[in-house]
């Protein structure tokens with residue numbers, strides 16, 4: 001499937017690493033390095049603008065290596081890019097480690113997953129089907 005994109009960044013368009021990859025790495029497009037102190041968060045621009053078909057969304061997700069090695073995550077993960085959004089894709093990066101981290105221009109900071117979604121209408125009722133689980137949740141089945 002083709003998706004329209006405007007790339008105003010200094011960097012190459014994101015691409016799948018292999019035919020079996022779900023995520024395309026998103027790159028920071030910044031004029032100077034951005035320092036993130038412990039528990040700080042920043043909106044990092046990517047220079048990318050996309051036009052998704054109706055019924056699709058793009059999800060902005062953390063990279064596992066950044067999370068494990070540096071304690072960096074996408075605070076709103078997964079960030080939702082709506083099909084009608086025409087602004088720049090931004091990545092809300094939060095530093096949940098005890099160390100300051102510096103994001104460099106061109107650094108791969110997150111990944112983008114394009115996904116289909118349902119569009120539903122609510123059917124309002126007063127009773128739901130019974131199930132074995134019922135209202136149990138949040139650890140009700142034990143460890």
Ligand SMILES: O=c1ccn([C@H]2C[C@H](O)[C@@H](COP(=O)(O)OP(=O)(O)OP(=O)(O)O)O2)c(=O)[nH]1
Pocket residue numbers: 060076078079080081082083085088089090091092
């Ligand atoms: O990680 C993200 C999340 C969102 N967006 C953009 C695209 C999305 O379509 C728009 C709105 O996102 P969302 O609906 O999550 O934000 P909101 O806080 O509900 O704002 P709004 O009132 O504008 O919908 O912001 C990003 O660029 N990056």
